[in-house]
Amino acid sequence: MRRAIVAVVAGLLVLTGCDRSEGPGKTPASAFHHQLSADVSGEYRPVGEGAGVWRVDSLFIGQAEAFQAWEAGGRSAPPLILTLTGPSGTSRVTPDAYDVTDDNLRFSGRAANGEKVTVQARLDQGALATARRNLGDQTPVITGSASVAGQRIPLSLGRWGGD
Template sequence: MRSRLGAIVVMGVLALSACERREADAPPPETAPFSHRLSADISGDYRPVGEGSGNLVSMFVGQTAGFTAWEAGQGGPPPLILSLVGPQGSMRVTPDAYAITDDTVQMTGSAPGGGVVRLQGRIDQGALATARRNLGDQTPVITGTVSVDGQRTAFALSWWGGD
């Protein structure tokens, strides 16, 4: 009887350790392709400061509610849109993936014709506050790089207050 009880306990321990091993060996869950962590409103249209932003014409950033709806799969307009100009004219690039915080913006999208577009930028919250107070000016608010099919270009964008 004792040996049976011992065997049952040993089998139970082995079964539990096998479960723990399987969980440890399992690949980590995939991260969501869309994420935002914004404590402030950074919405607006951003336009290049001076010359030298390459083919980046503008970047639209939606409001927090738009990001939340997009991430929940509720559709609606994309909360992040790049407007580029290339050999075939103007193109609008919507995100295949993005990560945006109060300080950074990263986006990957597909240009018409299948080209990969990547944007990485740093957001200057102080410059954004100044630009909003002044209803837009030429202060760089977002700086970074954008690459289209591997061709990388630096950019500086200001918050655009409209006409």
């Protein structure tokens, strides 16, 4: 009888661990995934001017350690930060979920006003290598779209080398 109780308790603990949620938004840890063989970290800014109610100001991508810490439950330094300007001003969007690979980036979060924000984009490794060699190069490295409050925002971001 004692073995049966121990087995049931152990099984419940395993199931509870599988359903564990992280952080204030109660997002399951499995909502975060990265698989990067190269360093894509840096700040990316628009190539050209944006138009519309919402505008992407920048996208920050952290180093591998930031992704690993976030996926392990640490929430002090987000590995992705999308900065938007909209009707209510500037908003920093941190991830509710992401999937980042060498070639693709999918990311979702919430703007300051609570609006859902999603990003689906392609990372061009060749353009990134060129941008690193040629500081200030305006070659688009990340292309795709963001969506805020149902509005699609085309993305064409170059790696920013600083002022």
